Amino acid sequence: MTLTNIADTIKLADGNKIPGFGFGTYLISDQESMDTTIKTAWDEGYRLFDTAMLYRNEDILGETLHRLEIPRQELYLTSKVAEEVQGYDQTLKSVEGSLKRLQTDYLDLLLIHWPVREHFFDTWRAFEQLKADGKVKSIGVSNYTAAHLDLLATKAKEMPVVDQVEYHPYLNQLxxxxxxxxxxxxxxxxxxxxxxxxxxxxxxxxxxxxxxxxVAQVILRWELQHGILPIPKSQHPERIVENTKVFDFTLDEDEMSTIDLLNKYQRTGNEPEIVYETGKQY
Ligand SMILES: NC(=O)c1ccc[n+]([C@@H]2O[C@H](COP(=O)([O-])OP(=O)(O)OC[C@H]3O[C@@H](n4cnc5c(N)ncnc54)[C@H](OP(=O)(O)O)[C@@H]3O)[C@@H](O)[C@H]2O)c1
Known part of the structure; x- marks a missing residue:
């Protein structure tokens, strides 16, 4: 069922709820920009904020949220474990760093940023432990293909509830x-x-x-109607607002399939299988 407004949530397989629309923070790298950008996004109704150790902005995002005095339970915070700190002990340690930088004692969602062959099962074991310890409410992955998920299922006690992947009309991963x-x-x-x-x-x-x-609004609407949770990023207030105005129109079947056909297998980021093999982004 397509969401009807920005406050709608989706129920995850672990029973927790996640906002159905989020905000990306990659490349927001100074305190002033973070303050003004997140304030605009918050006022527009965004509740899910997506960061990662790799973005080196967890500390300024944490500071912004602290300054805005947003009640923690109204926020949905996602971070990700980078390739170089994967493995059981390293993951546990690195998440402590993320929590400290974000000025919080739990994350709503923690993701493995990219699949890494060498630490594939150990990192996930650490994720299950972090969830059991209450440091993270939900655990998921990013840039995992169906083959990676099948492999994970051979040893996981619980499966990821989210897979965050590159997805847009030129790389539709139907x-x-x-x-x-x-x-x-x-x-x-x-x-x-x-x-x-x-x-x-x-x-x-x-x-x-x-x-x-x-065009941005049509793309976001196409994603929502496919049951996908988009996390657009913008540092322009008018675009932050524009990207939320996607709940008041509907694309018909012809329009949906026309956009589906635009796929070019065109990535802006890395090929997950190569990161899995080499253990790093290239
Ligand atoms: N898991 C992963 O491996 C991974 C990888 C990459 C990104 N992410 C996450 O996903 C989030 C979103 O992805 P992204 O930042 O790479 O790309 P994106 O959201 O697809 O695009 C962001 C770009 O589009 C511009 N933009 C945004 N809204 C616009 C609009 N309405 N009209 C015109 N231009 C617009 C932004 O410019 P301005 O900012 O100048 O407005 C920015 O240059 C990231 O911020 C990050 O949180 C995750």
Missing amino acids: ALLDYNKQHNIVTEAWSPLGRRAVLGDPMIAKIGKHHDKS
């Missing part, structure tokens, strides 16, 4: 989306706007014109 739905895993879209690469698409612009919506 097969992975089907797999995740069948396994009760929520698919989060990172680079939901293709980091702007899709914003010049003439076909989406034409569909947008019909609804009096921008």
